[in-house]
Structure formats: structure tokens, C-alpha cells
Amino acid sequence: MGRYRLHVNGERRVVDVPADTPLLWALREQLGVLGPKYGCGVGACGACTSLVDGRAARPCVTPVADAQGKRITTIEGLSEDGDHPVQRAWLELDVAQCGYCQPGQIMSTVALLSHNPDPDDAEIDAALRDNVCRCGTYSRIRSAVRRAAQLKRGER
Incomplete structure (x- = not known):
């Protein structure tokens, strides 16, 4: 187990998971961020697409350790009232x-x-x-x- 500091939708969050845990699982299971969907688990379908440092990324194939220190934005983080x-x-x-x-x-x-x-x-x-x-x-x-x-x- 490791302790990873993530910057998710403008908030600093901490997860305690193994380094190779897919970011998608940390978002959904540890942090309750449910916008990114699980589709294929191999980065092929795009249902989980989120932004990592402003670029489209697939959290289902991104290890949580690789996301530490980066800005992660999910659909929940685009706007509070859907006005993006x-x-x-x-x-x-x-x-x-x-x-x-x-x-x-x-x-x-x-x-x-x-x-x-x-x-x-x-x-x-x-x-x-x-x-x-x-x-x-x-x-x-x-x-x-x-x-x-x-x-x-x-x-x-």
C-alpha cells in the first residue's frame, strides 16, 4: 500500500492504495468520483476519459502512482452548474x-x-x-x- 496525493477537480485528496491501482478505481472506489465510467478496462472505449494536466487520459490504464502531483479533472470538475x-x-x-x-x-x-x-x-x-x-x-x-x-x- 502507498499513500498518494491527488489533485482532483480542484481539491487535494489522498488515497491509500497499491501503486499499480488504476486511477479509475481510486477515483470511483476511494474518492466517490463516479463520472468516469468503467467500460473496457484496457483504454480502448473512452468511457473513463478524464483530463490529466489538461490532456485527455484513460484512468482505467493509468496507475495511481503516475497521477500523483498532476491535476486530474473529471466531468464533475468542469463546472458546478453545468455551464461549461x-x-x-x-x-x-x-x-x-x-x-x-x-x-x-x-x-x-x-x-x-x-x-x-x-x-x-x-x-x-x-x-x-x-x-x-x-x-x-x-x-x-x-x-x-x-x-x-x-x-x-x-x-x-
């Missing part, structure tokens, strides 16, 4: 069907828009290609990414 531009776009365009993949889709979109404020469809598809949506809402997701980019730029 990406969240607003998702709601405005009614993207979610079952909703299971949406936290990961949203966090991947936040990462994309942080370095590319006006992505084209090919860039959106490339950035979200590893986020699987079983319901097939990909066209609504792409539209929401474009809308989030507009909202982020202050466009109506």
Missing part, C-alpha cells in the same frame, strides 16, 4: 441517448477545444475516434463539438 460550453452544447443539441459514454466524449472534446478552438469534422473525428458510443450518436456528438466551439468563442 461543452456541457451546454451537449444539452442544447440533446446528444445523449443512453448517456454512458458521454462523460468521456465530453472530456475528450474539452481536451480537443483547449488546443484547437475551431476543429473541422476530420479533426473532431480524429480526436474522438477512440471514444466508443454504442448508441451511434456520432453525428450529434460532432454537431455538439462544433456548437461548443462556437459557445467557447462567445458566438450565439
Whole structure:
């Protein structure tokens, strides 16, 4: 067992787990942060996507020891009242069907828009290609990414 200091959604937190424990388990089981979903456990589906130091990462394959000292942001940490531009776009365009993949889709979109404020469809598809949506809402997701980019730029 080790003691790891994590910076999760703006708060300093401590977990006592083995070093190789996936960050996803520390978030969900130790800290009660349930937004990142368990999908595949091998980093292939994107349901757990969160930001680690501002970049999209897969907590299901990130050892907790590797996350120590880094800023971890999950969907819960985007905004207190759902007013982040990406969240607003998702709601405005009614993207979610079952909703299971949406936290990961949203966090991947936040990462994309942080370095590319006006992505084209090919860039959106490339950035979200590893986020699987079983319901097939990909066209609504792409539209929401474009809308989030507009909202982020202050466009109506």
C-alpha cells in the first residue's frame, strides 16, 4: 500500500492504495468520483476519459502512482452548474441517448477545444475516434463539438 496525493477537480485528496491501482478505481472506489465510467478496462472505449494536466487520459490504464502531483479533472470538475460550453452544447443539441459514454466524449472534446478552438469534422473525428458510443450518436456528438466551439468563442 502507498499513500498518494491527488489533485482532483480542484481539491487535494489522498488515497491509500497499491501503486499499480488504476486511477479509475481510486477515483470511483476511494474518492466517490463516479463520472468516469468503467467500460473496457484496457483504454480502448473512452468511457473513463478524464483530463490529466489538461490532456485527455484513460484512468482505467493509468496507475495511481503516475497521477500523483498532476491535476486530474473529471466531468464533475468542469463546472458546478453545468455551464461549461461543452456541457451546454451537449444539452442544447440533446446528444445523449443512453448517456454512458458521454462523460468521456465530453472530456475528450474539452481536451480537443483547449488546443484547437475551431476543429473541422476530420479533426473532431480524429480526436474522438477512440471514444466508443454504442448508441451511434456520432453525428450529434460532432454537431455538439462544433456548437461548443462556437459557445467557447462567445458566438450565439
